Amino acid sequence: QVQVVESGGGLVQPGGSLRLSCAASGSILSIYVMGWYRQAPGKQRELVAIIASDGGTNYGDSVKGRFTISRDNTKKTVYLQMNSLKPEDTAVYYCNVRTVTYDYWGQGTQVTVSS
Numbered sequence: 778q779v780q781v782v783e784s785g786g787g788l789v790q791p792g793g794s795l796r797l798s799c800a801a802s803g804s805i806l807s808i809y810v811m812g813w814y815r816q817a818p819g820k821q822r823e824l825v826a827i828i829a830s831d832g833g834t835n836y837g838d839s840v841k842g843r844f845t846i847s848r849d850n851t852k853k854t855v856y857l858q859m860n861s862l863k864p865e866d867t868a869v870y871y872c873n874v875r876t877v878t879y880d881y882w883g884q885g886t887q888v889t890v891s892s
Contacts, residue, residue, distance in 0.1 A: 786886030799872030
């Protein structure tokens with residue numbers, strides 16, 4: 778059984794920072810992309826950042842220059858460093874783990890940016 782577990786969400790003031798982590802465990806092979814998506818109330822889920830097994834990255838336009846994604850392949854873990862947070866970054870952040878055959882999703886972690 779595969780598990781994808783996020784951690785690190787919470788409440789932060791505008792301009793602050795948070796670091797999200799996501800670990801995949803279980804019978805999961807050949808992960809080639811890991812990443813983060815988010816969904817705010819009343820909005821569609823959108824790309825935040827993804828990282829391929831070779832280290833290639835792609836970011837959503839709204840987070841470029843503020844967020845950094847990284848991964849540890851040996852630990853099947855992906856990280857999202859979020860700096861200069863804005864109220865519009867408030868959302869549930871979901872971890873995605875993509876293999877050749879299947880997409881796995883975490884339960885989500887709430888990030889709230891508010892003073």
